[in-house]
Amino acid sequence: MAENERRLFMKTLVLGVAAFATAPILRVQRALAGNPLAKLDDPLVKALGYVADAKDSKDRKDKKANCKSCQFYVAADDKATQGKCQLIASGEVLAAGWCRSYAVKAKK
Numbered sequence: 001m002a003e004n005e006r007r008l009f010m011k012t013l014v015l016g017v018a019a020f021a022t023a024p025i026l027r028v029q030r031a032l033a034g035n036p037l038a039k040l041d042d043p044l045v046k047a048l049g050y051v052a053d054a055k056d057s058k059d060r061k062d063k064k065a066n067c068k069s070c071q072f073y074v075a076a077d078d079k080a081t082q083g084k085c086q087l088i089a090s091g092e093v094l095a096a097g098w099c100r101s102y103a104v105k106a107k108k
Contacts, residue, residue, distance in 0.1 A: 037082060038091035045088060045099075054098035068095035071105045 038045050040052070051057045054066040067073045067085065075083030075095065085093045087101055 036091045038088045042090045048099040048101050050099040052094050052097050057098050060098050065102050067093050067097045069105055071103045
């Protein structure tokens with residue numbers, strides 16, 4: 001009986017060490033892959049009237065308005081082509097996009 005317990009302990013120990021060693025590699029791969037974009041068929045995305053290219057919107061009044069200049073848009077840096085919208089939890093949005101909840105970003 002003790003032999004089986006020792007084997008189980010060794011297997012568990014090896015698997016634990018392997019999982020611990022590969023976790024940072026998986027995190028780096030996920031970071032390099034980028035975050036997925038919000039799906040256009042998501043009900044919230046549809047309700048907001050989000051379009052991937054602001055030029056395609058019929059509702060947009062300000063011709064300079066896009067996600068990049070919206071207060072709800074958060075990007076990793078100024079050169080990012082996509083970022084997180086605080087209103088859309090299902091994924092990121094394109095900086096060139098637009099939705100009905102657009103609000104001008106306050107100047108610093």
